[in-house]
Amino acid sequence: MTDIKQARRGKPVVDKRLLHYYWERLSKNRMSIAGLGFIVLLSLVGIFGPIFIPDPQKTDFEIKNMPPIGFSIDESVYDIKTGEFTTTVILGKPDHPLGTDSKGRDMLAMLISGARISLLVGLLATGIAIFLGTFIGVLSAYSGGWVDNALMRFTDIMMTFPFFLLLVMIVFIFGPSLAIIVLVIGLTGWTGAARLIRSETLSIRTRDFITASRALGASDARIMFNHLIPNVSSLVIVMATLSIPGVIMAEAALSFIGLGDPMSTSWGTILNTGQHSLDTAWWVAVEPGIALFFTVLSFNFFGDGLRDAFDPKASI
């Protein structure tokens, strides 16, 4: 391994010049930059937001079902004694700018803490999935022969694995929690990445510069670490970026149907509570929906832009 160390010789892993080149290409894609902007905003909100908000879980039935600022809703109450409906108009107020839910919890606070949860889940689950996928993909492509065959058959089996069933079983046994969701998504979501990374590695292996390195006498390990992995890394980054929205949506969907932690304020959980009050408090479902929509869209735009920036054949 000494020659690998010598090759790097204190140079930064990613060269400033190369970064600059990719950034130039990326910045020409306006949608992509917009997506990146939103992601940065979301990250700031998710990281620092929860410091500034009141406890999102604090219930206060006095102020339940308040609409967002600028909106109003009619509330009808049936009086048993008089047999009549009295309708009052409730207005949105600035101290709860996005309204409250049926238990009086502040929507803005919940959404902000939900942002943190979505990001965490997105990053962690994607991290696990991509790491596993890269490891298996590169190993499979590089080994070839029976190892490649065995790993790919294993991947095929895992692809058909009913992860949903697994999740339900685990939740049934251990009770619902976000950690379980992260683990299950991560441990079953690597298969697509493994295949793509394997095929990319295979195609890089046949390129002339790899042959040139072999002709110079480079060892297999050196070729793998100094040539293969840096060239696959762009695919990995793009895949990770494009997987995050899927993971966030998966978590939201699972929480929505009740498999997530009901005590958390993830957007999916909020959606879950909101589905019952669409007529009386429509904002409880719509707001997390909008948040999810923009988050997924931003990651997709940014990921697409990244993919084009990295692709040498894309004319930018």
Added chain:
Amino acid sequence: MKSVYGNYAKVKSETVLEVINLKTWFFTRRGTVKAVNGVDFALKSGECLCLVGESGCGKSVTALSVLRLFDSPPGRIVQGEVIYKGTDLTKCPMPYLRKIRGKDIAMVFQNAQSSLNPVFTIGDQIAEQVMVHQRISRAEALDRARMLMEEMNIPQPGRALKMYPHQMSGGMKQRAMIAMSLSCNPAILIADEPTTSVDVTIRAQIIYILQELKNGRDMSVIFITHDLSLVKEIGDRAAVVYGGKIVEVAPVEHILKNPAHPYTVGLIDCLPDISAQNKRLPSIPGNTPNPLDMPPGCPFHPRCPKVMDICRAVEPATVNITDVHAVSCHLFVNMDGGSGNG
């Protein structure tokens, strides 16, 4: 704008296609690519005009511009005319252009692999081409296809018609493409580097076929290539393209014996087969210009061994140095022998 050939056009035979000051630019995010930047030529009936140049000089885009086949955003013909049978093809309505395509003016591309539809047999593809333009039955169209295959020296033409592209070799595919382009007896055939991606012996077959075709049919050919030896074999006249412009045009023997433009001189000199053995090959320093960033004045000036101050600032006009030989270079500005642009 006068066409480059001035007197020569009238001397020989009639002109079938005239391209006047054509400019095709591509408006991309990175800037404006001036792929074709002022091209003039006239194609005469029955002649083979070779457009010669290196990669990026604009010769392929010129050919595509005749039939408006380039991607239309981002490309656009910003100036110029392409006159065929009295109509300007750059401005005519699409239905008319479609009638011309394939029937009057046909095109053969470089890479037969990607130009043939993989899910249809060759016979079907040729027949389709014919039936689009003429009202004949499918059986008749297939019969015509078979005759074309025979003309192309394809063995067992009947069987070949039923083959799919992937079942054919590279040379056969290229010939099938030529057969397809001839199916409606076009007046003009535009061949864009048809022999670049095939082996030498197959290339010889294709060149032979093209020569026979030119002599046998009443057809004019625009032949695009970077290979000067091909020009010698098949061309009547050659137009040298550089930086989106035609820098020199003359009958082939003239241009190979007495090249005028410094680029043409350099190009001929740096060919290994014509120069002397085992001596250093003369070469042209530098690189072909980037169409995104064309130098001002004459596009060749950064590499020209005879560059003068005026070359860096002013585009040279086209001048007739004999009545069949025109050059676009400041070295010849005072040598106008014919009625050039001066």
Added chain:
Amino acid sequence: MVSNLLLQVKGLRKYYRVTAGLMSRTRGEIRAVDGVSLAINRGEVLGLVGESGCGKSTLGKIILRLEEPTAGEINFNGIDVINLKGRDLREMRGKMQIVFQDPDSSLDPRMTVGGSIEEALVVHGISDSAELEERVARLMEKVGLEAGFRERYPHEFSGGQKQRIGIARALAMDPQLIIADEPVSALDVSVQAQVLNLMMDIRDRDGLAYLFVSHDLSVVRYLSDRVAVMYLGKIVEMADKEEFFKAPLHPYTEALLSAIASLRPDGRNRILLTGDVPSPLNPPSGCRFHTRCHRMMPVCQQIEPQLTESAPGHYVSCHLYA
């Protein structure tokens, strides 16, 4: 006494098994290289021509042990190359190098060009940064590039420049033989001349030998001392350059030369071959070329001709001269 013989190849074969089906049944064999023998002396340029599928690129790779031969011998400087392992193999690798055809894929896009050029030095144990920097600078100057460009990435260079970088990389360990696999085919004509001049200069200055693989006969005529022609995995003719171009013997060579008007030997007509190159999975019986040969005789269909020396230094594999 040091022999002049640098590389000797005897009876080299490379067969690829073609498998099909779920259980990978062997369906046949592709005989990419089928019994090739040749020799290259120090400082000599051997041009190797042939069309696609003839095996010339595979031959180059086998000589460098980038692929393992099925049978045959390769001797470099008297040492048997086929059985080399480990450090000996690596040392040999410094002495025999390769330059590729496609400038875009021959350099790692994620590595600086300086990094690509110095890789050979690093692999062979040179670790002192100052020495590496100096040697890379010298190599870059040798191929006509400014040493200051070493921190740039391949995409910042033109095709011709990338080929020069590839040549600099090959020269890093002072090789004695370079296998040039179509090094100028992907370049523009005006740039081709620059790179060819560079290769000639290096040959003259350092006494390098080349195996110059190409399909372009005019380039081969310019650069080579001797020329060999391959067809479907076998060498069909090999001769000194003058002899080769003036008086080719094998019908295939005649056809190749006649395909290019300027190379047609004086007084000969154009020869057009019929048909296409046969599939290497199913080569014709007897002489492989007989299906397209304009001078075929009955014996050609049955018996394969051997490569024999029909004139001093002029080898041909054809029944016309047996």
